[in-house]
Amino acid sequence: MSGKTKPQGINPASKGLHRRTRPPMAYPRGERPPGRPGAPLFSPWWILLLILGGLLAGLGIARGLWMLSSSSEPYLAPQPTSSARTPRVGLVAGHLGHDSGAVCADGLTEVEVNVAIAREVARRLEDLGYQVDVLEEFDERLNGYRAAALLSIHADSCEYINEQATGFKVARAQADAVPEQSDRLVACLISAYRQHTGLRFHADSITYDMTDYHAFREIDPRTPAAIIETGFLYLDRRILTERRERVVEGIVEGLRCFLEGR
Structure with a gap:
């Protein structure tokens, strides 16, 4: 030995270098005790992400609803089927259930012609969505x-009178409770029937029997009504029997003119 003193071991206590030992764990592993510094459970970034996620989810729902509403076959809620929403039309088939009306030499009767026209007009109107009643001449349903609108369908004489006995007639009740409406119904029928049949309006042969027609007195006074003589069974027979579609078209369009406010 050279005389140097042997270095003494370092006493940790003398240098203030106490070795730290981990304190006993008071909380389960993985959990942080209260007050321990660290990131908060919900940072501002997490809150922002949650808000954005909610917005995106809402946009997704809105887009789905928009796609449903703009599809080629959109859903339509069932509508009420109240008969009050569908106009009702009454068609009296002249002489039906009562007598034959005018009779031609070969046996053709007015009632045959009237019924055929009334039924075809009813079919056409029903196809257009109207409610239609085909009524007999003295139908009990006429009371009130x-x-x-109500239209009584007739045809004129089957006897030869003269060369002027051709054409049609339309009239309303002489004592009408709703004259403005019935006048418009008559005007619509005259215009459409003349256009589709080519027959002339035979205004100078409208009779008292037409303007005082019994059904006008029986129906509800608020019902606009008219009577039509579709033609003379002698000179106009061909259009009334062989070209009946023109007659039907003229009546249908005349009624639509009135009902649809054309």
Whole structure:
């Protein structure tokens, strides 16, 4: 030995270098005790992400609803089927259930012609969505009958009178409770029937029997009504029997003119 003193071991206590020992764990592993510094459970970034996620989810739902509403076959809620929403039309088939009306030499009767026209007009109107009643001449339903319009369908004489006995007639009741409406119904029928049949309006042969027609007195006074003589069974027979579609078209369009406010 050289005389140097042997270095003494370092006493940790003398240098203030106490070795730290981990304190006993008071909380389960993985959990942080209260007050321990660290990131908060919900940072501002997490809150922002949650808000954005909610917005995106809402946009997704809105887009789905928009796609449903703009599809080629959109859903339509069932509508009420109240008959009050559908106009009702009454058609009296002249002489039906009562007598034959005018009779031609070969046996053709007015009632045959009237019924054929009335039924075809009814079919056409029903195809267009109207409610239609085909009524007999003295139908019990005429008493107090209420409708958007009533039309009685007849045909004129089957005897030869003269060369002027051709054409049609339309009239309303002489004593009409709703004259403005019935006048418009008559005007619509005259215009459409003349256009589709080519027959002339035979205004100078309208009779008292037409303007005082019994059904006008029986129906509800608020029902606009008219009577039509579709033609003379002698000179106009061909259009009334062989070209009946023109007659039907003229009546249908005349009624639509009135009912649809054309």
